[in-house]
Amino acid sequence: xxxxxxxxxxxxNQAALYLSVCTLVLIMLIPIGWMLSTxxxxxxxxxxxxxxxIPDEITFKNYVAQFxxxxxxxxxxxxxxAVGAAVLATFVGAMTAYGISRFRFKxxxxxxxxxxxxxxxPVPLLMISLYSLFVKLGLLNTYAALILGHTAVTIPVSxxxxxxxxxxxxxxxxxxxxxxxxxxxxxxLFVVLPMARPALAASAIFVFVVSWxxxxxxxxxxxxxxxxxxxxxxxxxxxxxxxxxxxxxxALAVMVSIPVLILFFxxxxxxxxxxxAGAVKG
Amino acid sequence: MANVQTxxxxxxxxxxxxxxxxxxxxxxxxxxxxxxxxxxxxxxxLRIIAGLEEHSGGDVLIGxxxxxxxxxKDRDIAMVFQSYALYPHKNVYENLAFTLRMRNTPKGEIDxxxxxxxxxxxxxxxxxxxxxxxSGGQRQRVAMGRALVRKPKVFLFDEPxxxxxxxxxVEMRTEIRRLHQDLNATSIYVTHDQVxxxxxxxxxxxxxxxxxxxxxxPMELYDAPATxxxxxxxxxxxxxxxxxxxxxxxxxxxxxxxxxxxLGKQYRSEASVTLGIRPDDLELDASDAADIQGKIxxxxxxxxxxxxxxxxxxxxxxxxxxxxxxxxxGDITGVKIDRERLHMFDASGLRMxxxxx
Numbered sequence: 001x002x003x004x005x006x007x008x009x010x011x012x013n014q015a016a017l018y019l020s021v022c023t024l025v026l027i028m029l030i031p032i033g034w035m036l037s038t039x040x041x042x043x044x045x046x047x048x049x050x051x052x053x054i055p056d057e058i059t060f061k062n063y064v065a066q067f068x069x070x071x072x073x074x075x076x077x078x079x080x081x082a083v084g085a086a087v088l089a090t091f092v093g094a095m096t097a098y099g100i101s102r103f104r105f106k107x108x109x110x111x112x113x114x115x116x117x118x119x120x121x122p123v124p125l126l127m128i129s130l131y132s133l134f135v136k137l138g139l140l141n142t143y144a145a146l147i148l149g150h151t152a153v154t155i156p157v158s159x160x161x162x163x164x165x166x167x168x169x170x171x172x173x174x175x176x177x178x179x180x181x182x183x184x185x186x187x188x189l190f191v192v193l194p195m196a197r198p199a200l201a202a203s204a205i206f207v208f209v210v211s212w213x214x215x216x217x218x219x220x221x222x223x224x225x226x227x228x229x230x231x232x233x234x235x236x237x238x239x240x241x242x243x244x245x246x247x248x249x250x251a252l253a254v255m256v257s258i259p260v261l262i263l264f265f266x267x268x269x270x271x272x273x274x275x276x277a278g279a280v281k282g
Numbered sequence: 283m284a285n286v287q288t289x290x291x292x293x294x295x296x297x298x299x300x301x302x303x304x305x306x307x308x309x310x311x312x313x314x315x316x317x318x319x320x321x322x323x324x325x326x327x328l329r330i331i332a333g334l335e336e337h338s339g340g341d342v343l344i345g346x347x348x349x350x351x352x353x354x355k356d357r358d359i360a361m362v363f364q365s366y367a368l369y370p371h372k373n374v375y376e377n378l379a380f381t382l383r384m385r386n387t388p389k390g391e392i393d394x395x396x397x398x399x400x401x402x403x404x405x406x407x408x409x410x411x412x413x414x415x416x417s418g419g420q421r422q423r424v425a426m427g428r429a430l431v432r433k434p435k436v437f438l439f440d441e442p443x444x445x446x447x448x449x450x451x452v453e454m455r456t457e458i459r460r461l462h463q464d465l466n467a468t469s470i471y472v473t474h475d476q477v478x479x480x481x482x483x484x485x486x487x488x489x490x491x492x493x494x495x496x497x498x499x500p501m502e503l504y505d506a507p508a509t510x511x512x513x514x515x516x517x518x519x520x521x522x523x524x525x526x527x528x529x530x531x532x533x534x535x536x537x538x539x540x541x542x543x544x545l546g547k548q549y550r551s552e553a554s555v556t557l558g559i560r561p562d563d564l565e566l567d568a569s570d571a572a573d574i575q576g577k578i579x580x581x582x583x584x585x586x587x588x589x590x591x592x593x594x595x596x597x598x599x600x601x602x603x604x605x606x607x608x609x610x611x612g613d614i615t616g617v618k619i620d621r622e623r624l625h626m627f628d629a630s631g632l633r634m635x636x637x638x639x
Contacts, residue, residue, distance in 0.1 A: 172367035175334050180381035180428065181355040190380075194371040 039063070039250035046246045062251035071252070073226055074233035078256075080143050081229050082211040085150035086204040092151070093158030093203060094196065098188060100159075101166035102174075112163065115156040123153060127216055134221060145221040146229060150211040158203040165199035166192070201267055209260055230256050284345045284358075284435035284468045285310045286331060292339035293326055293492075300326055301492045303340065313462050313469045315483035317476055317515070322489040324472045325440055331470065332438050333357050344436060355384075357436075360429035364441040366421045368413040374400070374424050375409040378431050385432065399431040402461075419450045426458070430465060437462070439471040443478065455481055476516050480504070488512050505623075510631040513558045519589060521558045521625070524596045528552050528626075532637075535626075541595035543573055546621035547636035555634070558625035561602040565618040566590060566609060572616020574599070581609050592617060 033053070038046055039062055041055040100108045130149050131140075139145040169192070177191045178184075193200065218232030225233065234256070238249040286308040293301040301323045308314045316324040329335035331342055333354040342350050349357045360381075368377050378399055382392045400406045403423040413421055422442065429437055439458070443451045459482050462469045473479055479486045480500045488495045488503065488511075496508040507513035513521045526537040532549040535557050536542040543557075576594035588607040592599045592615060601617055603609060626634040 170365060170367065172363045172365050173369060175354075176361065176363060176367040176428070177369070177380070177384075178334065179332060179354045179359060179361045181384035182380075183355070186384065191369060194369075197371075 035250045035253055038247050039254050041247050043245065043247050062248045063255070065248055066252050066255060070225065070233070070237065071255075074228060074230045075256070077143070077227060077233075078212055078229040078231075081146040081150065082208045084143060084147040085154065085211040086208040088147060089151040089155045089158045089207040090162075090200055090203045093155050094162050094193065094200060095188070096155075097159045097162035098166050098192060101163050102171075112160070115159050118156050123216055126153065127220055130217075131220060140221060141223045141227050143227070146211075146217055149217040149221060150207065150214060153214075154207040154210050157206060161203050161206070162196065162199050165196055169195055205263055205267055208263065212256075212260060285312075285343075286436055286468060286470065287343040287346075288327070288331065288340065289343070290340040291327065291330060291337050291342065293323070293330065293335070294338040299338075299492065301330075301337070304489075304492075304494060306487060306494065306497070308468060308470060310468055311466055313459070313471065313482060313484045315471045315473060315479035315486045316489060317473055317479040317486055318489035318495075319515070320474055321491075323492040324474075324489045327489070328361075328438055328440055328470060328472045331436075332359055332361050334361075358434050359436045359438055360432065360434040361438040361440065362425045362429050362442045364444055366413070366425040366445075368421060368424055368428075370413055373410050373412055374405055374416070374427075377413070377424055378405075378427050381428060381432050395431050399427040402430070402464075403427045418446055419454070422446060422450075422454060426461065430461060433465065433467070435468065437465075437467050437469040439469065439473075441473055442471075444473070444475070451478075458482065477518060480516070486516075488515060490515075506633065507558075507625065508633050510556050510558070510627045513625055513627070517560060519561050519600050519602070521560050522564075522597075522599050524557045526555065526557060526596075528555055537596050539595050541574075543596075543619070545624060545626075545636075547624070549626050549634050549636055552628055552634070554629040556627040556631070558627065559599075559619060560623065560625075561589065561600040563620040563623040564599070564601040565620075566601055566603050566607065567616045567618035569616065571618065573619045574617045576615060576617060578609055578611050578613045578615055581607070581611055590615075 037053050037055060040058045040060070042057055042059050042061070045052075045055055045057065100111060127149075130145075130152065134140050134145045134148075139148070173195065174187050174191060177187045182190065212229075213231060214229070215231040215235065218229040219235065222228045222232065228236070234249060234252055238245045238252075286306075288304050288306045291301055291304040291306075292299060304323075304327055306327075316327060318324045326335060330337045331344075333342075333349065333352060337350070341348050344357060344359070354361075369380065372380065375396055378396045379392050382395060387395070396409075397406070400409055403426060405420070405423055405427060408416060408420060408424075413424065416424065422445075425442065442458070443454050446454060455478060458469075458471075471479075471482060483500060485497060486500055486503055487497045490511050496503060496512045498506075503512060503516045507516060507521075510523060514523060524535075524537060526535050528535060528549055528551050529542075530551050532551045533547070534542050534544055535555070549555075574592075574594045574596060576592035576599060578590055579593050579598070580589075580591040582589040582591075583605075585605065587605055588603040588609065590601045590603050590607065590609045592601060594617065599617065609615065626636070628634050
């Protein structure tokens with residue numbers, strides 16, 4: 001029995017696709033795997049040659065050692081900063097995006113390009129100007145500095161994401177609200193924002209994750225441990241004070257990735273669900 | 283008093299003018315339908331009356347006062363949208379209550395009014411449902427409920443029935459008409475469906491390319507269409523229209539194939555005219571008294587009547603015949619014309635009046 005040439009070709013294409021996707025995923029999983037593996041090794045085995053994926057001796061000491069006051073402080077700092085940035089960037093982003101999407105004015109498209117263009121600036125460059133700004137405002141070593149800094153680097157993406165969403169929302173629902181007697185602000189707060197929940201969640205999660213993982217601002221804008229977020233804290237604690245405590249550092253890294261994983265696990269569907277179902281002809 | 287007037291309303295999108303100065307007077311408690319093909323400007327006009335669209339010139343008056351500078355909120359109107367435009371995240375109760383909440387109505391009053399509206403529209407059992415859990419007809423009723431929960435001066439309907447299936451559409455037609463009577467409000471109803479306009483409206487406004495072509499009671503438009511456009515737009519199946527010319531005396535109509543009909547009336551002689559005859563005013567007639575001979579091409583039984591399409595020297599012709607007509611495809615038949623009900627239009631499409639027998 002022979003299979004026709006087009007079907008064969010399609011299968012070959014599919015196989016090639018799967019193969020390349022698997023390769024990519026594997027490459028991306030290597031550091032995560034190494035992180036996991038290292039976190040269960042005693043420090044002396046970290047640099048053994050040849051390197052071993054499955055440690056000879058599995059230890060949980062690296063994890064146990066993390067449950068101390070410092071971890072709690074770092075976690076709390078990161079949580080405050082990431083939630084703060086997520087709320088601020090998403091809310092301000094939503095207002096900006098809605099304004100550009102709904103109220104026609106000259107330069108709207110240009111403004112969107114400007115936001116996009118701002119992504120092209122390297123973060124260290126922004127860091128310098130933000131630093132001098134925060135010095136003048138007296139915001140150094142505060143949550144506000146980190147929240148504002150993280151908002152500044154994420155809000156362009158937030159605006160783009162939300163504007164695309166607003167562009168697709170049926171205008172008639174808002175018009176109905178105007179006829180029903182709502183002011184523009186009330187339409188935005190009570191009609192548009194609830195309808196935009198999936199996009200708002202997507203934006204908030206994006207900002208949260210960026211902020212949660214951000215290192216440079218965390219290192220430069222804070223100077224004391226009680227203000228430091230996790231990535232900066234991890235770097236400073238393990239690489240300076242205890243000089244290369246790699247396995248403990250990896251254990252902590254595993255622990256701090258968990259909130260992000262949980263976030264994605266629970267909100268995956270929110271990204272996709274269309275809250276507008278039923279608003280217009282179904 | 284809530285009469286609605288538009289004075290010389292113009293609307294431009296860039297350099298394109300879509301409304302060329304609309305003057306319209308709608309009486310208090312009147313039900314007026316705006317009809318026309320898509321793109322004629324009827325929805326734009328309605329949205330200008332609602333305040334959702336800015337006009338480029340002219341004035342809108344509600345109850346004798348100009349509202350051109352007011353937001354929709356302050357015009358005391360309610361609008362039902364084609365897409366229903368329900369708030370997807372609110373249940374039926376909240377959808378109905380929203381407008382009252384926005385106007386700071388006391389809580390107890392909101393509840394009374396919402397329940398009364400739900401009662402009137404058979405929605406009481408669905409107050410907790412989200413719009414997504416409702417059928418099309420129910421959503422439509424919620425959209426209407428949202429309009430009538432607060433007693434506005436003017437109801438605006440923007441093709442509210444075009445998303446419903448045929449059966450529901452007929453039901454809702456009666457329901458909207460009943461609500462209009464119960465509420466004693468002024469209603470303006472936009473539709474592209476001339477049947478809706480004919481059945482529901484006190485008066486019909488026919489729009490075409492941004493101009494009002496004719497305003498009148500449904501039967502006035504049916505019996506005396508002002509132009510060939512109205513003639514073909516109002517009535518289903520549409521009026522048979524033939525192009526030809528009148529003889530010098532104006533008593534006979536000739537087509538280019540050489541055939542002619544005696545009109546039984548005198549018109550002013552015109553080189554180029556259009557003759558209109560409604561399918562209702564034609565009759566299949568096998569006798570010698572028939573006015574036109576032709577061959578039956580298609581026979582459509584609709585149940586209550588039969589539509590017979592006949593090829594004649596004047597062109598194809600539709601005849602409304604009785605329900606159990608024996609007409610068969612391929613038969614040669616005669617067609618008799620009711621001369622009292624002929625319509626004559628001049629070269630520019632305007633109705634011509636007959637000048638005596």
